[in-house]
Amino acid sequence: MNKILSKQQLSENVFKIEVETPLIASERKPGQFIILSLDDNYAERIPLTIADADESKGCITLIFQVVGATTKKLSYLNIGDTIDNVVGPLGKPAHIGKVGTVVCVGGGIGAAPLYPIAQGMKKAGNHLITIIGARTKDIVILENEMRKISDELIICTDDGSYGRKSLVTEPLKELCEKNPPPNLVVAIGPPIMMKFCSETTRPFNVPTVVSLNTIMVDGTGMCGGCRVTVGNKTKFVCVDGPEFDGHQVDFDNMMKRLNTYKRREKSRFEEECKLDTQINKLKGN
Amino acid sequence: MSETTTNQDPAEIAKSAKKKLAELSSKGKLTPKERLAIEPQLMPVQYPVKRRKNINEVALGYSAEQAQIEAMRCIECKNAPCVDGCPVRINIPGFVKAIAEGDFSSAINIIKENNILPAVCGRVCPQETQCQEKCTVGKVLKDTEKSVSIGRLERFAADIGRETGAMKTPTVKPETGKKAAIIGSGPAGLVVAADLRREGHSVTIFEAFHKPGGVMVYGIPEFRLPKKIVRQEIDALTAMGVKIVTNFVIGKTRKLMDLIEKDGFDAVFIGTGAGLPKFMEIEGENLVGVFSANEYLTRANLMKAYDAKADTPIYNSHKVVVLGGGNVAMDAARTAVRLGAEEVLLLYRRTEKEMPARTEESAHAKEEGIQFHMLTNVKKFIGDEYGILSKLECLRYELGEPDSSGRRRPVEITNSEFIVEADTAIVAIGNDSNPLIKQTTQGLSVNKWGNIITDENQKTSINKIYAGGDIVLGAATVILAMGQGRTAAKAINKILAK
Ligand SMILES: Cc1cc2nc3c(=O)[nH]c(=O)nc-3n(C[C@H](O)[C@H](O)[C@H](O)COP(=O)(O)OP(=O)(O)OC[C@H]3O[C@@H](n4cnc5c(N)ncnc54)[C@H](O)[C@@H]3O)c2cc1C
Ligand SMILES: Cc1cc2nc3c(=O)[nH]c(=O)nc-3n(C[C@H](O)[C@H](O)[C@H](O)COP(=O)(O)OP(=O)(O)OC[C@H]3O[C@@H](n4cnc5c(N)ncnc54)[C@H](O)[C@@H]3O)c2cc1C
Ligand code: SF4
Ligand code: SF4
Ligand code: FES
Numbered sequence: 001m002n003k004i005l006s007k008q009q010l011s012e013n014v015f016k017i018e019v020e021t022p023l024i025a026s027e028r029k030p031g032q033f034i035i036l037s038l039d040d041n042y043a044e045r046i047p048l049t050i051a052d053a054d055e056s057k058g059c060i061t062l063i064f065q066v067v068g069a070t071t072k073k074l075s076y077l078n079i080g081d082t083i084d085n086v087v088g089p090l091g092k093p094a095h096i097g098k099v100g101t102v103v104c105v106g107g108g109i110g111a112a113p114l115y116p117i118a119q120g121m122k123k124a125g126n127h128l129i130t131i132i133g134a135r136t137k138d139i140v141i142l143e144n145e146m147r148k149i150s151d152e153l154i155i156c157t158d159d160g161s162y163g164r165k166s167l168v169t170e171p172l173k174e175l176c177e178k179n180p181p182p183n184l185v186v187a188i189g190p191p192i193m194m195k196f197c198s199e200t201t202r203p204f205n206v207p208t209v210v211s212l213n214t215i216m217v218d219g220t221g222m223c224g225g226c227r228v229t230v231g232n233k234t235k236f237v238c239v240d241g242p243e244f245d246g247h248q249v250d251f252d253n254m255m256k257r258l259n260t261y262k263r264r265e266k267s268r269f270e271e272e273c274k275l276d277t278q279i280n281k282l283k284g285n
Numbered sequence: 286m287s288e289t290t291t292n293q294d295p296a297e298i299a300k301s302a303k304k305k306l307a308e309l310s311s312k313g314k315l316t317p318k319e320r321l322a323i324e325p326q327l328m329p330v331q332y333p334v335k336r337r338k339n340i341n342e343v344a345l346g347y348s349a350e351q352a353q354i355e356a357m358r359c360i361e362c363k364n365a366p367c368v369d370g371c372p373v374r375i376n377i378p379g380f381v382k383a384i385a386e387g388d389f390s391s392a393i394n395i396i397k398e399n400n401i402l403p404a405v406c407g408r409v410c411p412q413e414t415q416c417q418e419k420c421t422v423g424k425v426l427k428d429t430e431k432s433v434s435i436g437r438l439e440r441f442a443a444d445i446g447r448e449t450g451a452m453k454t455p456t457v458k459p460e461t462g463k464k465a466a467i468i469g470s471g472p473a474g475l476v477v478a479a480d481l482r483r484e485g486h487s488v489t490i491f492e493a494f495h496k497p498g499g500v501m502v503y504g505i506p507e508f509r510l511p512k513k514i515v516r517q518e519i520d521a522l523t524a525m526g527v528k529i530v531t532n533f534v535i536g537k538t539r540k541l542m543d544l545i546e547k548d549g550f551d552a553v554f555i556g557t558g559a560g561l562p563k564f565m566e567i568e569g570e571n572l573v574g575v576f577s578a579n580e581y582l583t584r585a586n587l588m589k590a591y592d593a594k595a596d597t598p599i600y601n602s603h604k605v606v607v608l609g610g611g612n613v614a615m616d617a618a619r620t621a622v623r624l625g626a627e628e629v630l631l632l633y634r635r636t637e638k639e640m641p642a643r644t645e646e647s648a649h650a651k652e653e654g655i656q657f658h659m660l661t662n663v664k665k666f667i668g669d670e671y672g673i674l675s676k677l678e679c680l681r682y683e684l685g686e687p688d689s690s691g692r693r694r695p696v697e698i699t700n701s702e703f704i705v706e707a708d709t710a711i712v713a714i715g716n717d718s719n720p721l722i723k724q725t726t727q728g729l730s731v732n733k734w735g736n737i738i739t740d741e742n743q744k745t746s747i748n749k750i751y752a753g754g755d756i757v758l759g760a761a762t763v764i765l766a767m768g769q770g771r772t773a774a775k776a777i778n779k780i781l782a783k
Contacts, residue, residue, distance in 0.1 A: 023538055023539065027537070027538060040496060042589060042592065042594045042596060045495075045597075069596055084495070085495040085532050086532060087493065087538070088537065088538065089538070090534070217583055217588070218494065218583065220493050220560070220721060221719050222560040222561065222583070222719065223583050224564065224577040225576070225580040228571070229571050234564060239721065252672070253672060256671065256672035256673070257672075260573050260574075261598035
């Protein structure tokens with residue numbers, strides 16, 4: 001169980017792995033996630049979206065960015081290794097249906113959680129326009145996969161090293177100004193990007209769905225650590241979400257909550273990085 | 286300090302107990318009057334100043350001599366009212382007598398007939414409102430604190446039984462070929478698992494977390510209930526052949542009805558607990574620094590955030606305000622002290638008399654320097670410019686007319702607002718039941734709080750499906766959860782025998 005069947009490095013800090021979890025592979029729906037931890041005693045539990053699944057192989061695909069201690073350790077694992085704990089599929093599935101034109105916007109690693117939803121939207125018969133944004137060319141991920149399913153694909157980079165030099169909100173705004181505007185926008189990425197996408201579509205009244213990535217512990221509604229304010233009500237991202245109406249989410253509060261443990265996590269990460277340099281030295285790199 | 290515990294050196298206590306025991310033993314068979322004259326044995330505890338800085342167990346346990354003396358206080362009542370006070374009806378006079386006679390291995394095996402988690406119950410049962418409340422000795426001496434310390438004796442028997450290997454693995458009848466699924470590995474689920482397995486049925490427990498034990502591992506802190514002990518009590522179940530599947534969320538990984546319709550289980554027991562933290566729905570509740578007790582305690586216990594080796598972070602607090610007056614609030618406050626908070630305040634709407642926490646726990650909390658502020662509640666949480674909690678606006682209360690629960694209702698005093706500065710607030714005002722299973726199971730009846738409705742045999746509105754523990758009772762106790770588990774198991778064993 002939970003054996004890593006394949007591993008691929010998509011960019012400097014982004015990895016894609018296939019993990020053998022037959023039950024999760026057959027039960028999961030687009031938009032859902034898993035929680036994993038690397039040992040029973042001292043490891044942390046972290047949520048990752050199920051980017052894809054292959055029922056016949058009994059495996060799920062995870063795409064993760066190395067940002068802290070746990071994702072770093074995860075990136076050390078190789079084909080044949082197992083992940084001690086994987087639980088899922090958690091969260092509510094994405095709402096997928098035929099609405100007409102759907103714009104899917106993925107920022108950075110957000111393209112990973114976006115992919116299964118975009119796939120579902122296309123399958124449901126929508127006209128699919130995909131926008132992917134990244135800081136620079138080297139970290140654009142899932143371009144080919146997205147191109148295959150999209151009727152139109154727009155790539156933006158902050159530095160103009162690839163595609164259009166702009167933030168994702170620029171082409172999004174242009175699409176909203178068209179007549180008719182898109183019927184639905186799905187935006188997934190860093191909170192700040194989801195916030196500005198929501199602000200972009202608000203004046204046009206285009207329904208906008210975001211998928212929130214709060215800090216989690218259990219993922220089953222037990223701790224309330226993942227809570228966010230949506231339309232002035234408290235919601236638990238792990239059980240009520242992760243999808244919410246972007247026009248209702250209090251992103252500022254969410255971003256502050258994401259920083260709750262920043263200082264401590266940073267020191268932890270630096271420890272791991274030191275370890276990394278040591279390992280590299282040993283390997284003679 | 287609590288009346289029934291002592292900060293004296295355990296070695297000293299053991300020494301004087303030895304002398305006392307020799308004295309009592311020389312008298313031959315004791316008369317009831319002589320028994321009643323024996324002073325209750327005090328529980329040695331870690332010195333408060335010391336225990337504030339560690340996560341080790343506070344209560345250190347009786348020495349063998351202390352246990353024997355305490356057991357001699359039992360007057361062996363014929364009708365044994367204490368047994369009626371115990372939800373799983375342990376043969377209390379029987380095991381207490383065995384301890385008095387120094388036959389510790391019989392003691393534990395008598396307890397084990399009715400209780401598979403004696404080391405846990407001996408520690409966390411609210412004995413003073415259960416078995417010990419009914420004890421004749423306490424009645425005669427007009428003080429429940431002077432009842433025979435049944436819980437402590439149970440703990441003693443369990444600990445010594447475990448250490449000496451006297452505890453027998455319960456015998457399992459030949460395999461019946463019938464299969465039962467248990468959802469949740471808290472006390473309710475564990476009891477059902479043991480009782481069904483004993484009859485020879487195949488039993489699988491599904492647990493959402495990566496470790497079994499429910500609240501015993503994620504909620505109740507190490508310093509009250511060492512996790513090693515929970516682990517060993519659970520190991521006894523696996524030794525009987527109970528299978529435990531962790532990381533498995535019923536309703537998500539697999540639907541409840543699939544267990545019956547696709548996986549061939551003949552019966553299912555739902556023991557998923559009351560794991561949905563209540564918040565107050567007041568301004569500022571989602572500020573950084575405001576936590577549910579569940580989150581705070583899970584990080585500290587299950588995820589071991591108290592240990593520098595753990596990856597899971599916990600908030601670095603200086604001044605903590607805990608809201609609530611139950612065991613959960615005490616545990617959160619005492620955990621905060623141990624994690625290095627300089628000041629910990631506990632705010633409760635009513636008075637200490639109405640506080641649902643055990644008196645021993647609140648006494649211990651006070652010894653550890655937690656400041657109790659009664660008749661006080663928070664009105665709103667106030668943050669700084671970074672959205673981080675910096676103060677609480679509070680209100681004073683007074684007690685009014687009794688409410689439906691018979692407790693006097695707290696009424697707010699107008700214009701009594703005042704400010705308390707704090708960087709951390711922990712909300713411990715209770716739990717509702719988790720809706721995951723209800724949401725994904727058609728036809729499962731629940732009441733307005735989301736608790737599953739059952740009949741007197743713990744059967745739910747769906748055939749072959751039973752439920753018990755906090756998911757039925759609302760947040761209750763370990764032993765009540767076990768009591769319901771026992772009832773459910775009896776009914777399930779009956780249908781599986783067909
Ligand atoms: C439902 C859900 C789905 C997710 N899906 C993916 C995914 O498919 N791929 C992926 O790479 N990541 C995903 N994330 C984010 C991922 O969980 C975090 O990156 C991870 O927890 C970081 O763990 P760490 O120990 O490596 O870093 P930590 O040391 O915990 O954190 C490092 C830094 O990241 C920040 N951080 C912590 N948790 C999160 C978070 N949840 N989101 C954003 N920043 C965070 C911290 O503030 C800190 O600055 C998802 C999160 C959620 C809630
Ligand atoms: C901090 C704290 C202190 C307490 N102190 C005391 C005390 O001193 N004395 C006392 O008697 N009682 C105490 N209690 C109460 C006591 O712990 C509970 O009443 C008791 O644990 C309830 O048992 P249970 O078996 O019903 O559920 P729980 O112990 O809650 O166990 C339920 C289990 O089910 C799992 N689960 C939930 N949903 C699913 C699902 N869908 N699929 C799979 N698994 C699932 C959970 O992860 C959990 O492990 C305390 C509670 C808390 C929170
Ligand atoms: S299980 Fe609890 S109530 Fe029963 S005898 Fe033991 S301490 Fe008392
Ligand atoms: S009621 Fe008290 S004295 Fe009587 S049998 Fe029970 S423990 Fe002993
Ligand atoms: S992660 Fe604990 S309630 Fe959502």
